[in-house]
Amino acid sequence: MTSHDPYGERWFDHEAGPVVRPYAVTNGRTLPNSSASFGLIDVVVATGERSSEHFRPGPEHRRILRLCRRPTPIVDLTSEVDLPLGVVRVLLGDLTNEGMLRVVSAQRQPVPDQRLLRMVLDGLESL
Amino acid sequence: MDLNRFDGTHHDSGPARADVPPTAKIVIAGGFGVGKTTLVGSVSEIRPLRTEEPMSDRSVGIDDTHGVSTKTTTTVAMDFGRISFASQLVLYLFGTPGQERFWFMWDDLAYGAIGAVVMADTRRVADCFASIDYFERNEIPFIVAVNCFDDAPRFEPEDIRIALTLSPEVPVILCDARDRDSVKKVLISLAKYVMVSRSHASKAGLS
Numbered sequence: 656m657t658s659h660d661p662y663g664e665r666w667f668d669h670e671a672g673p674v675v676r677p678y679a680v681t682n683g684r685t686l687p688n689s690s691a692s693f694g695l696i697d698v699v700v701a702t703g704e705r706s707s708e709h710f711r712p713g714p715e716h717r718r719i720l721r722l723c724r725r726p727t728p729i730v731d732l733t734s735e736v737d738l739p740l741g742v743v744r745v746l747l748g749d750l751t752n753e754g755m756l757r758v759v760s761a762q763r764q765p766v767p768d769q770r771l772l773r774m775v776l777d778g779l780e781s782l
Numbered sequence: 783m784d785l786n787r788f789d790g791t792h793h794d795s796g797p798a799r800a801d802v803p804p805t806a807k808i809v810i811a812g813g814f815g816v817g818k819t820t821l822v823g824s825v826s827e828i829r830p831l832r833t834e835e836p837m838s839d840r841s842v843g844i845d846d847t848h849g850v851s852t853k854t855t856t857t858v859a860m861d862f863g864r865i866s867f868a869s870q871l872v873l874y875l876f877g878t879p880g881q882e883r884f885w886f887m888w889d890d891l892a893y894g895a896i897g898a899v900v901m902a903d904t905r906r907v908a909d910c911f912a913s914i915d916y917f918e919r920n921e922i923p924f925i926v927a928v929n930c931f932d933d934a935p936r937f938e939p940e941d942i943r944i945a946l947t948l949s950p951e952v953p954v955i956l957c958d959a960r961d962r963d964s965v966k967k968v969l970i971s972l973a974k975y976v977m978v979s980r981s982h983a984s985k986a987g988l989s
Contacts, residue, residue, distance in 0.1 A: 669915040688954075694890075694894060695807065695874070695876070696805040697805075698802050698803065700802065706980055707839065709805075714814075726801050726803065728874070731864075735908075744800060756963060761805045766894075766980065767806065767894065767895075767896050767980075771804065772976055774806075774867070774871045775973050776973040776974065777867075777869070778865070778871055778873065779865075779873075779966060779969050779970045779973060782865070
């Protein structure tokens with residue numbers, strides 16, 4: 656590469672974006688194939704179950720499972736695997752359907768209760 | 783009382799339950815460039831992280847190759863920060879995407895949130911109208927934090943309340959998004975306000 660680039664700005668490596676389009680990882684599926692909901696601060700954890708015969712986890716599935724050996728909030732997981740949230744949700748749907756992953760819902764109620772609010776306030780005041 | 787349930791937020795059973803931290807979230811909203819990411823960064827234990835969503839005008843379909851070359855894709859980013867407390871609680875702060883056309887993401891951010899901080903800049907007060915409308919419409923408690931930029935005109939909180947036509951109970955406070963203690967005060971004000979407004983709401987619901 657010369658310092659003079661007749662084609663203007665070129666993108667290389669990471670700057671050029673993913674080689675595989677994000678939703679290729681999900682075979683084009685944009686919605687989870689699962690009744691579970693995956694809120695941003697819901698926590699997911701691997702159950703240790705093996706996959707059934709008809710399901711072959713892809714590399715991204717396996718990465719998620721490795722990261723979820725410890726309970727992990729979905730937003731942290733998404734940031735860690737560096738995939739769009741929508742893609743992660745589809746993959747989480749596959750894994751929960753297979754019983755390989757469990758969701759612990761933090762957001763089952765749309766309104767937080769007083770006990771949680773008290774915990775937040777106490778925490779902030781002790782910062 | 784169920785002593786096995788270690789907090790009021792998680793409802794599940796299974797062997798991993800004891801390890802699962804309770805989580806909560808607060809939404810940080812306001813116009814473009816008002817200091818949302820700065821505010822999050824002032825209190826977050828991590829550098830504000832960013833997750834990105836590729837967006838396009840077309841829905842994604844496996845066989846849909848028609849018009850691919852003209853498809854425009856933009857990326858909507860959401861910034862978030864994290865604070866872990868001694869109680870195991872993990873509090874997340876989510877900055878809303880700058881462009882307000884991404885309303886569907888707001889629903890994701892707002893669902894189950896404790897409440898919201900709407901940041902205002904006195905040089906461009908109108909920029910936060912959309913955020914205020916959103917939280918009022920969705921009955922999510924919010925406070926207004928006026929980020930005091932060095933070169934911005936100073937106003938009394940009451941003047942700002944009038945300019946934004948806020949109801950009298952909504953707290954309006956001045957802050958410096960770069961200052962950790964100042965941001966801490968903002969979040970404490972929100973938590974106190976939400977506790978009071980939620981307890982009023984539940985009493986009203988019982989009567």
